[in-house]
Amino acid sequence: MDEQLERMNIVITGHVDHGKSTLVGRLLADTKTLPQGKLESVKDSCKKNGRVFEYAFLLDALDDEQKQGITIDSARIFFRSPLREYIIIDAPGHIEFLRNMLSGASRAVAAVLVIDAVEGVAENSKRHGLILSLLGISQVLVAVNKLDVLNYDEAVFEHIKNEYEQYLATLKVKPLAFVPVSAREGKNITKQALEMPWYTGKTILEVLDSFQNLPEDEEAFFAMPLQDVYRFSNDNDERRIYAGTIVSGEVRPEDKVRFLPSNKEAHIDRIEGWNAPEKTVAKTGEASGFTLREGIYVKRGEVMVKADENTPVSVGTKIKANLIWLGETPLVFNKDYLFKLGSAKTTAMLEKIDCFLGESSHGESVQEISELRRHECGSVVLSLAHPIAFSTFYDNPSLGRFVMVDGYDAAGGGIVVANLSANEQTKAGSSGINAADLADFEEELFALLKKYFPQRF
Numbered sequence: 001m002d003e004q005l006e007r008m009n010i011v012i013t014g015h016v017d018h019g020k021s022t023l024v025g026r027l028l029a030d031t032k033t034l035p036q037g038k039l040e041s042v043k044d045s046c047k048k049n050g051r052v053f054e055y056a057f058l059l060d061a062l063d064d065e066q067k068q069g070i071t072i073d074s075a076r077i078f079f080r081s082p083l084r085e086y087i088i089i090d091a092p093g094h095i096e097f098l099r100n101m102l103s104g105a106s107r108a109v110a111a112v113l114v115i116d117a118v119e120g121v122a123e124n125s126k127r128h129g130l131i132l133s134l135l136g137i138s139q140v141l142v143a144v145n146k147l148d149v150l151n152y153d154e155a156v157f158e159h160i161k162n163e164y165e166q167y168l169a170t171l172k173v174k175p176l177a178f179v180p181v182s183a184r185e186g187k188n189i190t191k192q193a194l195e196m197p198w199y200t201g202k203t204i205l206e207v208l209d210s211f212q213n214l215p216e217d218e219e220a221f222f223a224m225p226l227q228d229v230y231r232f233s234n235d236n237d238e239r240r241i242y243a244g245t246i247v248s249g250e251v252r253p254e255d256k257v258r259f260l261p262s263n264k265e266a267h268i269d270r271i272e273g274w275n276a277p278e279k280t281v282a283k284t285g286e287a288s289g290f291t292l293r294e295g296i297y298v299k300r301g302e303v304m305v306k307a308d309e310n311t312p313v314s315v316g317t318k319i320k321a322n323l324i325w326l327g328e329t330p331l332v333f334n335k336d337y338l339f340k341l342g343s344a345k346t347t348a349m350l351e352k353i354d355c356f357l358g359e360s361s362h363g364e365s366v367q368e369i370s371e372l373r374r375h376e377c378g379s380v381v382l383s384l385a386h387p388i389a390f391s392t393f394y395d396n397p398s399l400g401r402f403v404m405v406d407g408y409d410a411a412g413g414g415i416v417v418a419n420l421s422a423n424e425q426t427k428a429g430s431s432g433i434n435a436a437d438l439a440d441f442e443e444e445l446f447a448l449l450k451k452y453f454p455q456r457f
Contacts (some may be wrong), residue, residue, distance in 0.1 A: 006084040008213050011137075014114030015124040019145040023114055023183040024088055030190045031081060083209045097268030106268040110139035110211040112204070117147045117156050117180075121164050127166075130377045131324060133171035136393050136415055140168070140175040147196070148182035154198045165193070177207045216355045220284070221311040222249030223391075223399060224304045225342035226259065230289070241272050242304070244343065247398035249306075250283040251290075256307040259298045260389035261315040265307050266292040301344035303389035303399065312395035317384045320354070321402070323377065329412025330371040331404075336385070338405035341416075344388040348404060352381035372412075381420065392416050 014020040062182045080086070111132050131138060140165060150156050157180045168175060178204040179188055180199050188195035190205045202210065227244040251257065253283055272289040282288040305311045325331045331350055339348035353369050372378050393400030393415035404412040 005080070006213065006404070007087060008084055008110065008211065008259055009087045009108045010110045010112065010208065011108035011132075011212070012088055012112045012114065013128045013132075014145075015116070015119070015122040015128075018114045018116040018119070018122070019183045020112070020114040022114070023143060023181070023189070023204070026183050026186055026189050027088075030186055031205070035167050053359050081205055081209055085211070086208070089147050090329075099435055108137060109213060110141075110208075111137050112141045112143055112208075113175075114145050114183075115160060115164065117153075117160060118149055119142050120160055121167070125164070126167060127377075128173060128377060129168050129173060131166075133173050133322065135169045136397065138173070140173055141204070141211075142175045144178060144180050145183050147180050148185050148187065151280065152180070152182075152187075152193075152195045154180075154196070157199075164373070176210070177201060179207060188410045189338075192284065218432060220249045221309055221313070221396075222251050222255075222257075222304075222306045223281075223311065223313055223396060224251075224288070225344070225399070226298060226300055226302045226304055228300050228342050229298065235345055239272070239291050240295070241289040241291060242298070243287070245287045246282055246284050246398050247342075247412045249309075250281055251306065252281050257292075258304040258307040259296070259304055260313060261387040262298055262302060264296045264298055266294040266296050269293045280361055293414055301342075301388065303342065303344075312391045313389055313399060314391065314419045314421075315389050316419040317387050318351070318420040319382050319384070319390070319416050319422055320418040321380055321414045321416050323372070323380050323404075323414030325372040325376055325378075325412045326374060327406045327409055328374060329406060329411070330373045331406075331412060332371045337411070339382070339384060339402060341388060341390055341402040344390075346388055347384045347385040349385075350380060351383045354381065356381040389422075390416055392418060 012020045014022050113125065113128060113132070114123060142161070144157050144160050147153065147157060157178075161178045165175065165178070179201060180193075180196055181188045181204060182193070183189065187195060188199065188203050190203055192203060193199070224244045225248045226242060230241040230243060232239065251268060251271075253268050253270060256265060257268060258265045269291045271282050272291055273279060282290075303313055305313050323331075333338075333350050336347040336349055339346050353372070369378075372380075390398075390402075391399040397415075400416040402414060402416065403410055404414075406412075
């Protein structure tokens with residue numbers, strides 16, 4: 001990988017056998033990104049084993065994938081164009097591997113959705129569109145594949161384009177381009193296809209290069225979910241180090257910070273490091289530790305923000321969310337689920353299903369749906385047992401993306417669309433010391449007593 005070129009994460013997805021792995025394999029081959037001799041060795045292997053060569057074989061390396069002809073895991077492929085380097089995530093298309101696809105897509109800033117022109121828009125094509133919508137991926141390219149089988153029929157392409165475009169519009173997803181292609185034959189992948197003179201748009205490679213990375217906003221608000229508070233009193237070190245990974249903005253010594261939901265405030269004293277020079281600033285993406293000038297008691301799960309900064313981080317116990325359910329047991333009303341967002345954990349209960357996203361297999365109207373079953377998606381209202389700090393996904397993905405656990409099963413995930421709580425932030429710090437603070441205070445007091453009265457403790 002060239003350290004000088006820009007990099008971008010893109011997910012390639014589509015229903016099983018619609019040709020997404022072939023598309024990526026063709027991109028690798030046609031741009032000469034493959035290691036030297038790789039293409040020839042795969043072709044030779046196919047010839048020796050009496051198999052017809054497919055470009056998908058360049059990706060599907062696992063034995064199970066070779067036998068079944070389906071992509072099981074989310075493979076990461078390094079791909080290079082003259083403009084930038086890509087980390088392309090080849091996500092599973094089979095319905096049973098949607099969990100893997102969700103994991104793969106969560107790392108992407110743009111997506112390519114592949115649709116088989118012969119089969120048309122499949123149910124799973126719609127599910128993949130839903131997942132991209134849930135993850136807030138707005139840069140989408142739709143590749144209508146296998147048009148060579150249909151003699152490059154423009155009418156077929158236009159029909160699929162209109163159908164899928166209308167469906168994605170219901171999810172508020174507007175593709176940047178629809179491209180008619182034949183991945184197997186290399187048509188409209190890196191060069192314009194003479195067989196489709198009716199198409200005058202960009203090739204797949206040109207559309208990929210038109211995508212934009214998310215800009216680094218130097219003016220972004222500061223936020224850091226608190227991972228833990230560390231003390232080393234046994235080594236005669238009186239520091240309390242407040243540690244976590246910064247998800248937005250930057251902070252410096254002397255800055256006044258506030259912890260949410262407790263609303264407690266303090267000033268940054270030092271940015272701590274382990275066997276490292278003293279730092280004067282901590283920025284987005286850095287795992288950092290801080291000592292504070294004032295001694296306050298906060299615990300894992302709070303979010304540290306700047307006290308004097310206008311921040312979209314809020315506190316609440318009721319959220320509106322877009323959610324996909326992958327659990328074996330349906331998501332139902334009147335049941336507690338473990339809810340994890342950032343470093344915070346609480347329990348959540350389904351309060352309302354605002355709308356069912358996609359084609360319902362229930363047969364009921366939206367108002368009558370009482371559960372979300374496996375692989376179904378919805379816009380829902382969740383009630384949380386305790387206040388937590390968060391933002392909407394659109395303000396900050398790290399503080400607006402959550403998972404839900406049913407028993408021991410990571411059963412669902414989604415994004416926060418809105419905070420439906422009223423005045424939670426104002427109430428968060430108004431009741432004085434709470435039970436968690438009291439327990440922490442007692443622990444600190446015990447440590448001091450042990451230090452000064454070792455004969456009694």
